Amino acid sequence: LIENALGFLATDERHPLTGRPKDVDTFGQLRERLGDDPSRPSYHVTPPANWLNDPNGLIHWNGRYHLFYQYNPAGPFHNTIHWGHAVSDDLVHWEDRPVALTPSPDGPDRDGCWSGCAVDNDGVPTVLYTGGRDKRQLPCIATAADDDLTTWDKDADNPIIEELPTEPEVLRTEDWEGEFRDHCVWREDGTWYQLIGAGIEGGGGAALLYESSDLRDWEYQGPILAGDRDTAGTVWECPELLDFGDRQLLHISNYEDVVYFLGTYDDGEFDVDRRDKLDHGDFYAPQSMWTDDGRILTWGWLPEARDVSGQWDAGWSGAMSLPRELSLADDGGLCQRPAPELTELRGENTGYDVVRLDPGDTEQLPVESRSFELRATVRLEDAEAVELSVLESPDGEERTPIRYSYESEIAVDRSASSIDPQATGDTQSMRVQPYDAPLSLRVFVDGSVVEVFANERHCLTSRVYPTREDATGISLSADGGRATIASLDIWELDSVW
Template sequence: MTHDLIAATVEEGLAERAFRDPHRPRFHFTSPGGWLNDPNGLSHWDGVYHLFYQYNPLAPAHHRIHWGHATSTDLVTWTDEPVALVPGTTGPDRDGCWSGVLVDDGGVPTLVYSGRHGERELPCVATGSPDLRHWTKDPANPVIAAPPEGVDVTAYRDHCVWKEGDVWRQLVGSGIRGQGGTAFLYESQDLRHWRYVGPLLTGDASHGTAADLDWTGTMWECVDLFRVDGTDVLAFSAWDEGATHHPLYWTGRYEGDRFEPSALHRLDYGQNYFYAPQSTRDAHGRRIVFGWLQEGRGEEATARAGWSGVMSLPRLVTPGPDGALAQAPVPELARLRRDHVHVGPFEGDADLDAIRGDQLDLETTLRLAPGATVRLGVRETPDGAERTVVEITRDPAGTSGTLRLHREASSLDPDVDTAPRHGDLPFGPDGTVELRVLVDHSALEVFANGRALAARVYPTRPDEATGVSLTTTGRATVARLDAWHMAPIETAPRPLWP
């Protein structure tokens, strides 16, 4: 058997195994097979959304990472494009083309990414054809030869690049040993020759511990600086000694060479299930963000499945009334809705036998009196042995509450992570909660009053785990509950090398 035929056979087997896996999402974007992690190069270019991503087409493992590439005109359905970046046989990216961004350099599409060689990750550049389908690495790579001199860094990678007037500016995610995570600021006239300016902001890793949900870590991955309606935002993912923790963001003011923070916020309550987010401003003026939904099952199960990693649904980010960011799925996703079921209004528990499925969009308006709780169950088996529960609780004082995801019974597989997730929930004076839950096989995304929580669930009886239920404790009214089945965006195995 020739090498090409062997490669084709491996490719077909991996892609087909991935497609057949019952835990594979159908309306979230996934790679054709193999490994997917961070969103990269997110942009809206000439009316087309471009989503690049960390990709290993050879196996569901984080090894010799490529840049996958997909395009969309509607943020709903996606077309696989040729793999954009492949690790070199020699040079600064021989062990992987890691995370980065796409910028418009006078009409020339340009990628700035981290090339990995051994234990070093250094900034590299590649330029693209006008259709962004073919890329040429710059012979000057790496364009920054080393981290800042005299600084003991914990790690150094990932990029945020923008232009101020005639000057390019860049943030590189890093950490200063003994201090905390940081974003190093650079500037350049040509994207190839960079002058180190200094740390834009440095966290304090001694404040709190790794168990705290707002611990800022010893290194900041995938830093992203952007503005939403006059508010400056510095987002990052907290990392420590190889462990991914959670995405956080500072609100504050970016001015000159510094970011002056005013408040620290959690970006997603799912912790590391929504990681390494990247955002872009589209031609409509909207701030759109994607994140990586990591796996929560064992390595052996992932290897058998032939794929790993899910891209989150595209989220619209807007200012929230309490100074935090509000997040919601982009409205375009409603195009996938089918078979509408409407229930309500009612008080107390509900009979939801008419709503079943593992590809669902559930939308409800709840009104909770102080001390009340509403529980929305999804992925339930008929005997209740497996179920996942979204719980909304209003505190007795009535001024705040909690969003909690109970996964303790989500799977009977002992190798699956079933730890719960939770976060604070803002309430208005009338106790209203706008709740939306999107169920896509193993991918789950919850939005409640602008807060987001993403997670993964793996019932051992996936064909039976299709039930939905709603129960209440205390005085709670369901003003409405609307449910839709969501159409798939992938209906057949896809080539690993488009």
């Protein structure tokens, strides 16, 4: 609590609400203070201290990449949300910038500046975001006052949409006059389009389409897709439409999961032919950025998997996923791989051409780390499963096994990840391709993050909180038969700050 109170004061000293100048050094001090926390990721973007949720307003502007995020400077809990801001020259190393958007005491965003996106409006960087006030969610707009995107001018006419659509009727809840928020904006043939996430009375979540000629005056068109509440949730947050040329992808976050729909979007309607989860673990509300060379990079919020008191004790909450490059495979399926830029972070390497595992064998790898990338090709041969255990103490009291089984499943078992009762202990899993082909695996371990990429298709991110200083071991074992691990590499990864 004391740590956190200090964090609060340090932020508040320079906080825009106090009228004093903003100063990025404060963030440096906050980061330093939290630097000894072994659960704190070093190569995933984190808030300087306090609370972070969704990525927002991703844009490449004036030669730099900007990542804004939902941020509460007052503490590690979700309240009075601002837009935090980090910038990068290379998509790998990041620098804290001052808070970009602050709730206006008299504005429609008084209770929070919620999620939104950034667009280039003929040379004017512009963000659309959701303002919260009392029980209302109100779309707002702001334009950058400088090329570093440090200062933003909110439109005097905010909110830009005041009336909720009635066809279909937007869901009312005890908390909200209408579940209606988050923005995905693009331009096509001179017309602006916008999706807003919503819930529908008597139905499920929906992505509602609007049209505009000037980003300010919006005309409602109807849902491009509406979900079935039993399978896709009652409310869709943070919808995003991504164009892969012939095919399109829409993803939404439904309080539990990030569900993506692949198919074709045309003239206000989305025709779905595939559907899956973007990640099967602790990953939410992603947003994407186009790079200059035409790639789509997606970041998601990695929420904590420890209770509120654990987050208060830590003084910070939330991290960003690694940037993931999304593309379509020849068979039309979705590929997700870590942005190739991330290889920049690789330091010391430990490599093997091949490791053969007999049934019951455990191979302890000679690396001790809580901040590494592991890449391997796994063949089960006649084993029932291969277990890669990370963050393992020598006596095995704390360990996080990542188990790949012949049932074509990868499971991250958190039951022994931490002896801290504040930490979640359930198992998270996903299906991968059939077991008779080798599995290509990339695992990123970073403080309390375990981010798994399988076959550059499926992702599972888990948050874990080992307490023991010596929970840094890595081992491999095979169950019920032999297995082969080929081209196994482990790299220490540097910090991105």
